[in-house]
Amino acid sequence: MAEKGINRRLLLGGGVAVALSAAVPASALAAGEAPLRAAVLEYTDQWTRATGLAELLRRAGFTVVPLDLTRPATGQPEPVDLMAFGSFTNNDAAYRTYVAEHGTSLREFAADGRVVLDLAQSDQLGASVAYLPETLGAVRTDSDYDTIHPTAPDHPLVAGLRTSGGLLFTGRNTSVRVSWETVKEWRSMRVLMACDATGFPPALLEGRHGSGRFLVSSLTVDKCFDATGAVTQPAAAVEDSAAFFAALARYVRLVRAGAAPAVTPTPMPPEAPAGPLVGHVETTKARIWARPGLDPALHPRWLCTFRTGLRPRRTVNAELSTANDHTLLVDLHGLRPGTTYEFSLEPTRAAPGFTPLTGSFTTAPPPGRPAVVTMGMGSCAPSTPDRVWTRIMDEGCDSFVMLGDTPYVDTSDLAVARRKHRQFLVQPEISRLVRSMPVWATWDDHDFGGNDKHGDYTGKANNRTAFVDHRANATFGHAADGTLLTTREAGQGIYTSFRRGPVEVFLLDPRWFSRTEPSWADPAEPTCLGRVQWDWLREGLRTSTAPFKALATGMIWDDKQNSESDDWGTYAHERDAILDYITAERIPGCFLIGGDIHVSRALNYGPRVGYDLWQYIVSPLHNSTIPSLNVPSPHLVHSAVEPHTFLKLVADTTVSNPTLTATWINRDGRKLFEVHRTASEMGHRV
Numbered sequence: 001m002a003e004k005g006i007n008r009r010l011l012l013g014g015g016v017a018v019a020l021s022a023a024v025p026a027s028a029l030a031a032g033e034a035p036l037r038a039a040v041l042e043y044t045d046q047w048t049r050a051t052g053l054a055e056l057l058r059r060a061g062f063t064v065v066p067l068d069l070t071r072p073a074t075g076q077p078e079p080v081d082l083m084a085f086g087s088f089t090n091n092d093a094a095y096r097t098y099v100a101e102h103g104t105s106l107r108e109f110a111a112d113g114r115v116v117l118d119l120a121q122s123d124q125l126g127a128s129v130a131y132l133p134e135t136l137g138a139v140r141t142d143s144d145y146d147t148i149h150p151t152a153p154d155h156p157l158v159a160g161l162r163t164s165g166g167l168l169f170t171g172r173n174t175s176v177r178v179s180w181e182t183v184k185e186w187r188s189m190r191v192l193m194a195c196d197a198t199g200f201p202p203a204l205l206e207g208r209h210g211s212g213r214f215l216v217s218s219l220t221v222d223k224c225f226d227a228t229g230a231v232t233q234p235a236a237a238v239e240d241s242a243a244f245f246a247a248l249a250r251y252v253r254l255v256r257a258g259a260a261p262a263v264t265p266t267p268m269p270p271e272a273p274a275g276p277l278v279g280h281v282e283t284t285k286a287r288i289w290a291r292p293g294l295d296p297a298l299h300p301r302w303l304c305t306f307r308t309g310l311r312p313r314r315t316v317n318a319e320l321s322t323a324n325d326h327t328l329l330v331d332l333h334g335l336r337p338g339t340t341y342e343f344s345l346e347p348t349r350a351a352p353g354f355t356p357l358t359g360s361f362t363t364a365p366p367p368g369r370p371a372v373v374t375m376g377m378g379s380c381a382p383s384t385p386d387r388v389w390t391r392i393m394d395e396g397c398d399s400f401v402m403l404g405d406t407p408y409v410d411t412s413d414l415a416v417a418r419r420k421h422r423q424f425l426v427q428p429e430i431s432r433l434v435r436s437m438p439v440w441a442t443w444d445d446h447d448f449g450g451n452d453k454h455g456d457y458t459g460k461a462n463n464r465t466a467f468v469d470h471r472a473n474a475t476f477g478h479a480a481d482g483t484l485l486t487t488r489e490a491g492q493g494i495y496t497s498f499r500r501g502p503v504e505v506f507l508l509d510p511r512w513f514s515r516t517e518p519s520w521a522d523p524a525e526p527t528c529l530g531r532v533q534w535d536w537l538r539e540g541l542r543t544s545t546a547p548f549k550a551l552a553t554g555m556i557w558d559d560k561q562n563s564e565s566d567d568w569g570t571y572a573h574e575r576d577a578i579l580d581y582i583t584a585e586r587i588p589g590c591f592l593i594g595g596d597i598h599v600s601r602a603l604n605y606g607p608r609v610g611y612d613l614w615q616y617i618v619s620p621l622h623n624s625t626i627p628s629l630n631v632p633s634p635h636l637v638h639s640a641v642e643p644h645t646f647l648k649l650v651a652d653t654t655v656s657n658p659t660l661t662a663t664w665i666n667r668d669g670r671k672l673f674e675v676h677r678t679a680s681e682m683g684h685r686v
Contacts, residue, residue: 036081038065038082039065040053041067041094043086043091048175051222051226051227052224053086053087056224057082059242060242060245060248083116085121086119087119088120089119099131102131109212111211111212114212115212115214117248118216127415138216143181143182143201144182145178148203149166151193155192155261156250157251159247161244176232182201186268187297188297191204203217204216204217207265211258221240224241274425277425277472279439279473283366286335287329287330287332289327292326299347302318302330303318303346304343307341307343318330324469325422329488338366359435364499372652372653373649373650373651375397375648377618378402378406385428388666392646395648399437399438399500400434400438402440403442404445404447404595405446407420408420409466410450412449417466421466421470440496442507442553444554444555445511445554447463455514473494473498474496477492478532499546502652503549506541507553508537508551510566512530513533519571519574521534522574525571528571541581547658548660549591553595560597568594579609579613586610588679593618593647594618595619599639600617601638602637616675620644621646657679658679658684658686662676
């Protein structure tokens with residue numbers, strides 16, 4: 001976001017968090033009143049060069065003391081009534097460390113009848129206010145506003161503030177927007193001020209915890225003075241800020257006395273639903289995912305109704321999971337192979353205006369029955385409308401595999417990662433595809449956390465959470481004891497596999513475990529897959545009866561030949577061991593799938609596994625190509641530096657010598673190139 005030509009995201013390293021070095025005397029008090037004490041941490045940011053929180057609290061009658069960053073909120077050198085964090089303070093590591101280490105104490109502080117105030121913070125450094133208790137929630141987004149509406153005009157924090165044309169905090173210097181990084185989502189909190197007359201998005205939220213209160217705000221009304229103490233806002237704007245903090249002082253006294261108004265939470269307006277997404281589908285089972293967008297407190301229970309043809313409808317109950325970003329995961333059982341089903345999702349409690357979420361899917365044909373399966377694959381996808389998804393459907397794909405960078409997440413902030421997954425899935429063309437066919441997914445570097453990230457990436461757990469929250473694979477890696485995880489609990493990795501007719505796909509995870517332990521293939525080298533995933537893959541390959549077996553990862557199976565190290569060339573010791581195992585066990589039908597490099601390629605490595613081994617690279621689904629990665633190779637047969645490209649795999653076992661045809665197609669329907677192979681060419685005896 002740019003403001004007056006200054007890009008805040010390019011300047012996050014500067015600025016100074018300031019904890020006052022000495023107490024500032026309180027102003028005059030009403031007779032008999034004990035002075036209020038506020039512990040303050042504020043930030044001299046690079047964009048406004050302004051502060052003011054401590055001074056404004058002092059003018060409001062607080063004794064202002066520094067927040068002792070070495071002590072919990074309940075263990076400050078002297079007891080305080082208010083913990084106050086100034087605007088943009090989370091740009092300093094001191095804030096982030098403090099709230100991470102002392103979240104429990106902050107909750108105890110509020111529960112004991114005191115107040116925590118958190119003003120505008122940068123969403124990219126912590127969109128979610130993580131220290132709030134589980135009963136409350138607030139998530140910021142990258143939206144800024146110049147208008148503030150009083151949505152609770154009788155509340156002590158709002159009553160008596162000056163308004164002009166129905167707006168609060170008017171006449172401010174526009175170099176500092178009055179609401180920055182505005183809250184988009186909240187849970188069990190009351191909206192006291194908002195940026196729009198509709199009451200959304202909030203600018204000031206109040207949440208009750210025990211006998212105290214949390215105040216979460218996007219306001220920058222503390223930014224009134226520069227480093228010398230000179231005023232940076234017009235006189236009327238400073239008066240408005242002073243009036244707000246005076247109201248805050250009165251409010252803190254009410255809270256301390258147990259006389260503050262009860263908090264009646266403001267329901268969130270319905271969000272646009274994400275999904276439904278049809279996930280793992282086999283012959284007799286299917287898994288459906290959705291994020292309906294209704295208030296989870298009002299609509300926790302849901303009903304999935306499904307049927308085929310004229311057969312009676314069947315229903316399954318499902319519970320909204322607040323731990324998984326308010327999403328549903330519904331498992332349907334007792335289905336018939338090779339059969340098309342229609343389904344709908346709706347809350348068990350009436351929700352006026354809500355349209356049931358509907359979709360359809362076709363179960364897999366029985367493994368031994370001759371069949372034709374048409375599967376799409378793609379990587380590096382846009383989170384904007386794009387007709388490439390419509391082309392995938394028009395080409396007759398009955399299933400789809402997302403090979404990573406689907407979407408681009410590039411953060412370790414859980415709230416931001418979840419939001420990016422949702423933004424991806426609600427795109428109209430993507431939404432139509434995922435509600436009408438089975439979709440499986442893995443990740444690559446950008447949905448794992450960032451460019452060229454490996455398993456030593458410290459933020460990977462949050463990105464795994466966001467991934468499993470928004471996908472419906474059959475399994476998500478393994479638990480601590482090595483057993484496969486069929487649920488969305490915390491675990492290790494996201495690898496999975498599935499079979500659809502004559503094709504079995506092993507969706508490997510080369511990110512999570514890489515560089516975390518010595519390699520199972522060569523202890524002198526770092527691992528890529530990890531021992532547990534390798535044991536799983538080895539057993540899966542050995543027991544697979546599928547005519548065609550895809551080993552699919554987001555990264556490519558050879559060396560990208562650039563400065564990055566996230567490719568199988570870096571882990572050649574494990575790649576070669578996998579291929580040696582296929583050779584030794586005489587496993588037929590194997591081929592390799594990769595993405596990532598924004599170039600599409602087909603490579604034939606010759607009889608590496610006892611028959612010709614091919615790699616199919618497909619990238620990108622979006623519009624950005626990287627011609628320099630279309631590097632020369634003696635194995636290269638076809639290539640295309642082409643945007644908006646997907647792979648269409650057609651496996652046909654209705655013929656005497658089953659065939660596997662791979663076609664690279666762009667969004668206009670143009671066939672870029674094609675590779676046609678038979679089962680006998682892939683090691684089968686026909």
